[in-house]
Amino acid sequence: MTEKKKGWRPSLAATMIIAMVLGIITGIFFGEMVAWTGVVGNAVIMLMQMTIYPYILVSLISGIGKLNAEDAKSIFIKAGSIMAAIWGIGLIVVLVTPITFPSLESASFFSTSEVQPKAEIDYLKLYIPANPFESMANGAVPALVLFSIALGVALISVKNKNSIIDLASTAAEGLSKITQSVVKILPIGVFAMSANAAGTMSIEELESLQVFMISYFVLCILLAFVVLPLMLTSFTPFKYRDVLTMSWGALVTAFSTGNIFICLPVIQEESKRLLEKYKYDSEDANRLVDVVLPIAFTFPNLGKLTIILFIFFAGWFIGKPVDLASYPMVGISGLLSLFGSVYVAVPFLLESVFLPADLNQLFVVSSFITGRFNSLVAVMNLMAVTLLSAVIVVYGIKRPKVAALKFVALSVVASVLVLAGTRIMLEQLIDEDKNTSSLIAGMRIENTLTDQTHETSSWQRTANPNVSTVDDVLARGVLRIGYQRGNVPFTYFNSENKLVGLDIALAYRLAADLGVDVEFVPYMNEHMADDLERGYFDIAMSGVEVDAELMKHVAFTRQVMKLNLALVVPDHMVKQYSDVSVLRKASLNIAFVQHEAMINRATKRFPNLSFDELVHYESFFSPDKPHDYDALLTSAEAGYAWSLFYPDYGVALLKDQSTGRLFSFPVAFAVARRNQDLLNYVNNWLDMVKAYGFIDQQYDYWIQGHGATPQESRWSVIKDVLGWVEG
Incomplete structure (x- = not known):
């Protein structure tokens, strides 16, 4: 009998790509209906993460513990130098990449992050493992690594260390087998996360980030497939094709999941396979792979450092470009702050160059996609550090000056061509005339407010010798509000020539609660007190500062807000x-x-x-x-x-x-000094609407611009093309 041929089975890398493509297609087809898949994706990723922290612990203890004192010193000096060199080269490329941004003038709404105290990174807790178990539980990887290194170094001089080292090595092998088992369900997580991203991220969000996205993708591709591989091929005997071939599985896994943790075992195995192919797989070299990889992982890799580009983009985006003189400071601060989470580092870096920290929201929106690309850089960075350390420490470098010259020449030429081409492309693609005025000019009062009370047509400045009490307003059926022309964003005319603004919205609400219509009467700032006394209007509502001098002439309500x-x-x-x-x-x-x-x-x-x-x-x-x-x-x-x-x-x-x-x-409202009746009413009314959150709601809209751009449901094939479901 002839044996049946086995059917074709795709590799793990191919399965990841298929799962990602199917997920994107599913997200585009179903849109927001598949938002729930994010839960499935997160669950799979959490399963992949469960072995990582213990793996770092036992692999470092066993790897360092096997060394002698002389080898350990040599490894830390040479591997540290290699890592520092890669940081320096990567930072140079990151700091040069903003030249790809085209010319643009822009602006933004006020953000409360401008005036809020900033979160600080607790570097002591991040680095010093006062309680190693707490460090592991809280994900403080540097502290966990410091503890593991300390224990591993201590074991170097311990006589009866083999039993502990064997135990740690066995545990590392067992954890690796768990990871290999969980990897089998990883395509499910890749599919779920891809569907979630493609189904929930709006076209507008992508459009607003297109300059950053394109520049960032170019930066990551340049580092992952040009600069770092060239470094490996220049200082080692490895060929460019073999470097990419051996790293392909880890690259695809990282790109699919955006998670470097789960790639460590893959990077470890692929690094050893490359060493074996070139007959560099000595026991010392393989041991260096086991030791250097987890250590390198705990330091900021180039994948993390690429997010520094977002800081420069944020300044460009709102029309406040970061000064060239600040570039080195941003690079150094980024390197130090990125020992922690990028979601802490980005607001910190934004503050360091006086940019609104809420621009971090743009980064968060883009992080699912950008995380995929910086994962490519992170994987290649870890492979470069690991392989360079293994080869250079054990075998040395042949003709180092020639290797360095070759690397610098090829990297500079490739970088110049790629970045210059990107700038030319973006200049053609991006419209430089970004119209921000339409945002605030198009804002309007909610229909729910204007429907309850109406603006009267007569805007006459009619004097009233007696101030209007609440009863007078009710009897007249009209509340007269004084306002300053062009006092954006409190009282101004929008693109439809309608009087709008924060105080106008509050005026409509006050009139509605009184059950009367509203009339708006313009005034000049220096005449406000006299106009109130003459009875031209009942209340001045136009972002009026509570002024000690004005208090002698008008009565201020309770504080509406602080500016x-x-x-x-x-x-x-x-x-x-x-x-x-x-x-x-x-x-x-x-x-x-x-x-x-x-x-x-x-x-x-x-x-x-x-x-x-x-x-x-x-x-x-x-x-x-x-x-x-x-x-x-x-x-x-x-x-x-x-x-x-x-x-x-x-x-x-x-x-x-x-x-x-x-x-x-x-700032507050002002009434005539002798109008105690209306003052009491408005004070109590302010307490009420503050408790209901109405003032906060209007502040978010008129001051911070939340909702200034209409939100539409996510486009999808099932809804917008086939019409099978309603939007």
């Missing part, structure tokens, strides 16, 4: 004027619309500054009326809103850098 003082200046001047101490030396002409009491105090404190009062904020920005003002004093919240209309301006949040103290002020 932060800032200067609006041309983009290139933002960092220069963010520190109040700089203002003591500068000679500036500053424009303002309100804040008279604050100006009086500043004049005494900063005699070198001059101040000019404007009637309207538009006068500062208007190109038709040239002026010699260096800055506009306003709130940061308003400044960011104005920057959406005029993206070539930025906001310098005033801060005492020595103490970190911000300069803030309260």
Whole structure:
């Protein structure tokens, strides 16, 4: 009888690719209906992770414990030098990559992250294993590694160490077998996570990140398939094709899952196979693979360091590019902070260059995709460190100067060609005229508010010798609200020529709760107190600062919110004027619309500054009326809103850098000083709507821009093409 031929079975790498492609197709077809698959994907990844921490522990103990003192010293010095060299080369490539960004002017809404205290990395807890079991439980890998290295080094000089080392080696082998068993279900996790990402990430999110995505992909491909392989082939006898062939399984696994933990056993085996192919598989070389790989894993790899590119993108994206002088600082800070989680490092790095930390949300949105590409870099980085250490420590380098020259020449030529080509492509693909003004100009009052109460058509400034009590307002059927024209984002006219803004929304809500209509009456800032006394309107609601001088003439309600003082200046001047101490030396002409009491105090404190009062904020920005003002004093919240209309301006949040103290002020509503009845009502009303969260809701919309861009359901074939389900 003839033996039946076995059917074709795809390799693990091929299975991963098939699972990923099927997952993407499923996500595109079903859209948000497959969002639940993220749970399945996370479950599979957690199963893969369960052996990693114990594996690091036992593999390091057994690998280092087998060494003698002289070998251990040589390994740490040479492997450490190799790792440092790779960091330096990788950082240079990362810091050069922003040249691919095309020219663009942009701006953003205010973010509360500008004024919130920043989370700090607890480096002591991250690195020092006061309790090794706690370090393992909390995922503090550097601390766990330090403990494992310490125990492994201690075992080097222990006489009866074989029993412990054999136990650790056996445990490592057992953990490796568990991993190999779980790997069989890994394609299920790859399929689930791919479907979740393809089904839930919106087209708009991808479009807003296209510059970062393209530049980042190019950076990762350049490092993973050019720079690092060239380093290996230049300093070792390995051929480029063999390096990629042997690393393919780990690369595909990492790309499919975005998880480097689960690739460690694969990287270990593939590194040993490459050594074996070139007859470099001595016992010492294989032992170095076992020791160096887990140690290298605990340090920031180039995959992590590539996320530094996002910091430069974030500055470019909002029109505040990071200064070239700050590049080295960002690189060094990134290297140190990335010993921890990238989700802690990114906000930290954003703060270090005075960028809003909530830009981290863009990074989180892109992290599922970018994580796949930086995983490629991480795998190749680990293989490079491991193989270079094994070859150089055991066998040395043949003609090191020639190898270094070859590597530098090929890497520089390839990098220049790739990055220059990417810049040319992006210049063609990206529209430089990003219209941010349409965001805030298109904002409007909720229909639920305008439907409850209506704006009256007569905007007449009619004097009333008697102030209007609550009963008078109810009898008249109209609440008269005073407002300042063009006081973005509190009271301004949108693209439909309708009066909108945070205070306008509050006015509609107050009128609705009173059960009356609303009438809006414009006023000039210097005439507000007199207009209230004359009865032209009942309440002034237009981001009014609670001013000690004004308190003599009007009655303020309870604080509506607190705003932060800032200067609006041309983009290139933002960092220069963010520190109040700089203002003591500068000679500036500053424009303002309100804040008279604050100006009086500043004049005494900063005699070198001059101040000019404007009637309207538009006068500062208007190109038709040239002026010699260096800055506009306003709130940061308003400044960011104005920057959406005029993206070539930025906001310098005033801060005492020595103490970190911000300069803030309260805003409230104002009524006639003698109108105690209406004052009491509005105070109680403010307590009520604050408790309901209405003011926070309006703050999020008008100040932070949440919801300014309409959210649409995710496009999918089943809904938008076939029409089988409703959106």
